[in-house]
Amino acid sequence: MDLRHLRYFLAVAEEKHFGRAAERLNIVQPALSMQIKALEAELGGALFIRTSRHVELTEAGLLLQAEAQRTLDQVEHTRLAVERSLRGETGRVRVGFAGNAIFSGKMTGDLRRFHKAYPDAEIVIQEVAPQKQVEAILAGQLDIGYTPDNSTTSVAAIRVQKAGSWEIMVAMTDDHPLAGHACITVEMLAEQPLILYDAHDTHEQVYLMFAQRLGDSFRVAHRSASTLSVLAIAAAGLGLALIPAPVQQVNIPGLLYRRLDAPEMMANLVIISRVAEPSNAVTAYLEMAVPTVL
Structure with a gap:
């Protein structure tokens, strides 16, 4: 007994007529009759009471109708679930x-x-x-x-x-000596205690560019993996933070942001x-x- 047998059986049970069921299934009636007989032989008994005009389900046929429908519904549910998973709709x-x-x-x-x-x-x-x-x-x-x-x-x-790149800003306290400048040059950051993200390690482009431009006057005072931590350290006056431009949306009392005049240095x-x-x-x-x- 396979799914095809169950579909054939349900078509006859619903149509109550082999001819109409065969037409619905797009197969010839003798082939349908043969498949139903094979199913009955496999199960060991009659599923239909046949007359010259229509067919009726036996008690065993009524039981199979309910079970067959449940089985095919579950198969369809499984098919749809797998298809959705393959499309990435679930998971x-x-x-x-x-x-x-x-x-x-x-x-x-x-x-x-x-x-x-x-x-x-x-x-x-x-x-x-x-x-x-x-x-x-x-x-x-x-x-x-x-x-x-x-x-x-x-x-x-x-x-x-790549997901994007932005210019680098400098975050500092509003009473810092450089706060009066609208734009900060790299040279202004010489000997200044800088606050970097952990991602700006010694092999990363921004770090290497600052080291090349400032040489021995490049000072890294603090590092952090957290943006809020970087800003908190800067707001406490412990250094100047190098941040991506989108971070300037964060409003912290006493902290201001200035653009860094270094277009070759980008945060990505x-x-x-x-x-x-x-x-x-x-x-x-x-x-x-x-x-x-x-």
């Missing part, structure tokens, strides 16, 4: 982010579009330091990361896709993920997010 997407991803609006925009298109997919969002996102993805704890590009992303198993944001991605939901998310990359 789970775990997204890690560094603070810049929030302030730029890139990640939140991607999440809104994905949730609208795939409302049944589960989305898990958590803040993860840039230096730890690659490790989390490779360990299967995270699927997608929004992070400034850094030395940890240069891994063969990790796909890196990338989307990282596995090169070999087994999840259809994650793949669907990436396909939606990547075409909008700046």
